[in-house]
Every structure is written in structure tokens, then in C-alpha cells.
Amino acid sequence: MLRPVVLSLTNAALLVSASAYSKNVSHCPGRCNCVRGPWLYMLLIVDSTGYTLTSLAELQHGLSAQLQLAGPACNAFGSDIANLTLEVTYQSQSTIRVAVFDTAEDQFRIPTSIIPPPPLPTESLINDSDLVFNYDRSPFAFWITRRSDPDAMPIFDTRISSLPATPIPPFNASDPSTAFDGFPLVFEDQYLQITSALPLGTNIYGLGEVIASSGFRRDIGTGGGSGTIQTHWNRDAGDPIDENIYGSHPIYLEHRYNETTGKATASGALLLSASGSDILLQTPPGSPVSLIQYRMLGGTFDFYFFSGPSDVDVIAQYGAVSGYPFMPPAWGFGFHLCRWGYHDVNDDIANVEAMREAGIPLEVQWNDIDLYHAFRDFTTDPISFPTDEIRSFIENLTTNHQHYMPIVDAGIALTVNDTDVVRACTSSPLFRVLPFPSTH
Numbered sequence: 001m002l003r004p005v006v007l008s009l010t011n012a013a014l015l016v017s018a019s020a021y022s023k024n025v026s027h028c029p030g031r032c033n034c035v036r037g038p039w040l041y042m043l044l045i046v047d048s049t050g051y052t053l054t055s056l057a058e059l060q061h062g063l064s065a066q067l068q069l070a071g072p073a074c075n076a077f078g079s080d081i082a083n084l085t086l087e088v089t090y091q092s093q094s095t096i097r098v099a100v101f102d103t104a105e106d107q108f109r110i111p112t113s114i115i116p117p118p119p120l121p122t123e124s125l126i127n128d129s130d131l132v133f134n135y136d137r138s139p140f141a142f143w144i145t146r147r148s149d150p151d152a153m154p155i156f157d158t159r160i161s162s163l164p165a166t167p168i169p170p171f172n173a174s175d176p177s178t179a180f181d182g183f184p185l186v187f188e189d190q191y192l193q194i195t196s197a198l199p200l201g202t203n204i205y206g207l208g209e210v211i212a213s214s215g216f217r218r219d220i221g222t223g224g225g226s227g228t229i230q231t232h233w234n235r236d237a238g239d240p241i242d243e244n245i246y247g248s249h250p251i252y253l254e255h256r257y258n259e260t261t262g263k264a265t266a267s268g269a270l271l272l273s274a275s276g277s278d279i280l281l282q283t284p285p286g287s288p289v290s291l292i293q294y295r296m297l298g299g300t301f302d303f304y305f306f307s308g309p310s311d312v313d314v315i316a317q318y319g320a321v322s323g324y325p326f327m328p329p330a331w332g333f334g335f336h337l338c339r340w341g342y343h344d345v346n347d348d349i350a351n352v353e354a355m356r357e358a359g360i361p362l363e364v365q366w367n368d369i370d371l372y373h374a375f376r377d378f379t380t381d382p383i384s385f386p387t388d389e390i391r392s393f394i395e396n397l398t399t400n401h402q403h404y405m406p407i408v409d410a411g412i413a414l415t416v417n418d419t420d421v422v423r424a425c426t427s428s429p430l431f432r433v434l435p436f437p438s439t440h
Contacts, residue, residue: 046181048074050139051084060124062088067140077191084187088133090125091118094307094317096133096144101300108299110274118320130307140185144305153199155267156305162197164287171227171282192296197289203255207279209247211239220290221283228281250279253314268306268314270321275299331403334363342370344384345393364403371406
């Protein structure tokens with residue numbers, strides 16, 4: 001009997017990619033290694049040679065450069081993209097943007113109409129900003145330092161020399177994808193990977209949405225911890241522990257304490273991407289540093305680095321990029337009632353009346369998608385939640401200075417039946433040709 005297996009997003013990607021490339025698995029493309037596991041072929045990127053910076057132009061607010069694949073293509077999960085563009089923008093006094101994308105711009109990037117970048121300063125901040133962008137040409141790597149403390153450990157550092165020695169065995173014995181076989185920069189149409197060193201056992205917060213068993217501080221693999229695999233792939237899951245749920249917020253805040261000065265500073269890193277991803281936090285045994293690794297199923301690298309130096313500063317700087325939340329109304333902070341499974345409008349009425357009788361303030365009554373006709377947003381079920389009865393219920397709430405909220409589901413229901421295909425195709429050749437003309 002097969003037992004259900006919970007896969008990280010990366011492992012799921014391995015499964016999909018293994019299926020897609022199963023015909024060629026006996027002769028791996030490029031210099032990739034192939035390993036046959038108990039239930040899939042795993043294509044490793046250990047021999048990926050990364051990229052070389054071939055040309056660079058200095059701009060008013062940063063730089064633009066071209067990156068070229070440094071060796072044979074690995075083609076582990078799709079095709080290695082040979083030519084990349086690097087754009088570095090000193091966005092403000094406290095913020096640097098580092099974008100690495102395919103020069104052809106075929107990969108998906110979040111449109112600026114959705115999240116417009118902050119306006120650039122009127123004068124260049126290249127020589128005056130809090131943060132400094134540094135780079136190596138071959139293999140290409142970059143690191144971000146504080147201008148005020150250039151000799152301190154960078155807040156982000158992708159150099160191989162700064163990372164732990166490899167290979168590193170899986171930190172989750174049941175998940176071979178949690179091994180670290182190398183730390184090259186990988187940029188394929190279906191897989192992107194980049195890794196940064198972090199101070200040993202540093203304090204990382206964020207990378208939501210998640211209910212983390214470690215609490216607000218994420219498990220980085222020190223002090224008896226096992227590390228973190230944070231999947232960013234939105235799903236409708238109520239409250240599982242250490243799993244992805246409703247939202248994806250690939251930003252982390254690092255709170256770093258300096259034992260010499262007795263002071264702490266904070267910085268932040270945002271990956272602006274809509275692609276599914278795993279973000280791994282780990283400290284290999286005996287390593288002098290911890291690490292963060294991004295594994296993405298597509299898109300591009302689009303990082304924003306925030307200098308802080310306080311926690312509040314980092315959040316404000318993040319808000320300047322992502323957009324600040326609106327100010328909720330006062331009643332939004334009150335007591336709400338909602339659940340999936342109200343049978344009809346009478347359940348709502350009974351809830352509100354019971355709360356009044358008990359003297360418990362109720363600001364808002366909600367309905368889930370069982371309010372809707374066949375789960376179609378912006379309708380009401382004619383049997384369970386007739387429009388007239390819902391209208392009367394809402395008017396009663398309004399009279400008592402209460403509010404009503406219907407959930408709006410992202411998935412719009414589409415009714416399909418077994419005749420749709422037939423009806424659509426009866427006038428086409430699909431059902432009007434002889435399959436074997438020579439036999440008739």
C-alpha cells in the first residue's frame with residue numbers, strides 16, 4: 001500500500017521535470033549529473049558553471065551589465081538561458097535594487113502596472129547610499145555591504161568562497177532535494193537558484209505566510225533546530241504548521257547583534273517574484289556561516305535590499321516599495337464571525353441574535369462561498385440565501401451599527417457538463433470523418 005508523501009515545491013518540480021525529461025535521462029545534457037532515486041530521476045545542477053560578467057555600463061543611478069553562461073548548459077529543468085542582463089539601481093538612500101533577468105525578456109516579471117517601482121532620486125546616490133553593491137566578474141557573484149562598515153560581514157553574499165564547502169547531505173533524510181551539492185547561479189526557464197551566506201545563527205524573521213513551529217524567529221538550523229524549507233505557493237489551507245498557506249511574502253528581516261559593540265542592526269531583503277519557490281534556511285554541521293537559498297520555478301531575480309538600521313526602518317522601506325496598507329476602519333478591529341458551512345441565512349440571523357442576547361459585541365458577520373449560487377461570486381443562492389432575505393438581514397445589521405462581509409473567492413466557478421465538447425464539435429471534422437476510409 002502506498003503511503004502519501006508530502007513534497008516540498010522543489011521536490012514536486014523534480015518530479016515534473018523528471019517526467020518531462022525521462023526520454024533523455026540516460027544521456028544528460030551538458031555537464032549535469034543524473035541520479036536515479038527510488039521513485040524519480042533527479043537531475044542535479046552540481047556541475048553548473050554559473051555565469052561570467054562580459055560587459056558593464058555605469059549609469060546615473062547604478063549600472064547595467066551583461067552576463068553570459070560560463071560553460072556547457074546544464075538543462076536540468078528546461079533550458080539554461082545563455083544571456084542575462086544585470087541591472088543595479090540605487091533606489092534611495094536606504095534601498096538597492098538588484099535585478100537579473102533574461103536579456104530577451106521572455107521570462108515573466110511582475111508588471112510595473114501592478115507594483116510600480118518607487119520614483120528615482122533627482123541626484124545619484126551611488127557614492128552616498130547606505131548600501132554598496134560589489135561584484136566579481138567570473139564566476140559572477142555579488143555582495144551587499146554597509147557603507148558605514150565595509151569590513152563587516154555583508155548583508156547578502158553570493159560568492160562561493162563565502163559559502164560552506166559542498167557536497168552537503170540532505171538535512172531532511174526523507175527529502176533528497178534538501179541536499180546542497182553546490183552553490184552556482186542557475187537561471188533556466190523552469191528553475192532558478194541563488195544562495196547567500198548569512199552570519200552563523202543569525203536572527204531571521206518573515207518569509208510568510210506561515211505558522212512556524214519555531215515562532216516568529218525562523219529556524220536557521222542552529223541551537224538544535226533542523227532548518228527551514230519555506231514554500232511560497234498560495235493555497236487554501238487553514239492553519240497547518242510549517243506549511244505554505246494563503247499568501248506569499250518573500251521578504252525577510254535580519255536582526256544582527258554585534259557582540260563587540262553591543263549594538264544590533266536590522267536589514268531586509270525582498271525577492272519581488274510571482275513564481276512558486278522554496279526558500280531554504282540552513283546551517284550545515286561545522287559550517288562557520290548559515291545560508292539562505294532561493295529555488296524558483298521560473299521568472300527572474302528581482303531583489304530589493306533595505307539598510308534599516310532599525311526593524312521599524314526596514315518595514316517602512318519595504319512599504320515604500322510594495323505600497324503601504326490602507327488604514328482599516330475602526331469597526332474592522334472589532335469582533336467578527338465567519339465560517340464555512342452556514343446552511344442558510346437563518347444561521348446568520350441566529351448567530352447575530354445569540355451574540356446580542358449574550359451581550360457580546362459583534363461588529364461584522366461574514367459568509368463564505370456557500371452564500372453564492374453554485375459558488376459563483378457576486379450571486380446569492382436562491383434556496384439557502386434568497387436575495388430578499390439577505391437584503392433584509394443586512395438592513396437589520398445596519399440599523400444596529402453592524403456590518404456584513406461576503407467573502408470573494410479568487411476562483412470563479414465554471415459549469416461544465418458531459419455534452420459541452422460534443423455540442424462544440426458537431427460542426428467540426430472531429431466527429432464527421434471516417435477513421436479508416438480504406439475499409440469503407
